[in-house]
Amino acid sequence: MDASSVVAPPPSERNPGRSLHRFANPGRFLRLSGAVLPWLAAGGAGFLAIGLIWGLFFAPADWQQGDAVRIMYVHVPAAWLASAGYLGLAVCSVFALVWRHPLADLAAVEIGPVGAGFTALCLATGSIWGKPMWGAWWVWDARLTSVLVLFFLYLGHIALVRAFDDPVRGYRSGAILALIGVVNLPIIKFSVDWWNTLHQPATISFTGAPTMYIGMLWPLLFAAIGYTLVFAAIVIARTRAAVMERRTRALLMARAERVPA
């Protein structure tokens, strides 16, 4: 084999993480996210308004639960996003730990409080629904308990990343905690199948047809898309702010170092 036949592989094949670093440039991230953010926010608000109004006023009441079933249009998307947000946190943690992606650290830190808020929303609306349906605000059911553990994992992550003087150590510790906590996600998902729970099993799955009346399914999908877009818009806005704050701190430090003693 002569030297001319040795062709360097394309950059994406040399290092899978390298192509991701194209998006690690803060200026590029600010440009891209600045273009996407208004569309995400407007789309999220639109879908959410349609889903919630449809669910509140036009969707049919359940023959057993009555109008309390309308709480589902807030509770179920919040529950999905509680888990999806943690999955996003874990993915960012992998990028931060393995490829040292500089924006992944910031994104993970910014996902934490938003995910915790949506988990709290899920727990609160579930509790509000449980009082008239089960006769109790709270039961130590496997699904409820595993979601409560998820909430504590979010709180632990928020506390841990802020617990160190050196932010990099905080990011690394938070990333490790996030990866350990991923084990809770399948427990949440399958808790209603593995244990005999008061919480009902899933009515919507990726593999089977939904067992829900179509007149209830559509507003639920609209609300879920709306909440998802709003969640993404909030995280992107917070990450943009974090990027700009970090750049401001770096510039101030550089100026302070240039000032003669």
Added chain:
Amino acid sequence: MTHLPYIVASYALGVLVPASYAVAAFIRMRSARRRLAVIDPRAKGVGTGPRAHRASAGP
């Protein structure tokens, strides 16, 4: 409508929680953009929008 107080409470939370996060994120982003534009004139136009242009222009 049955269970009205429970439904109202859920929808109020379902609107207020994301809205408060969105407003807080927007205010934080705006103040970060202004601070950066004051310190770094090059920041103008780097995905920071025309507001930063005006803020960093100076007298």
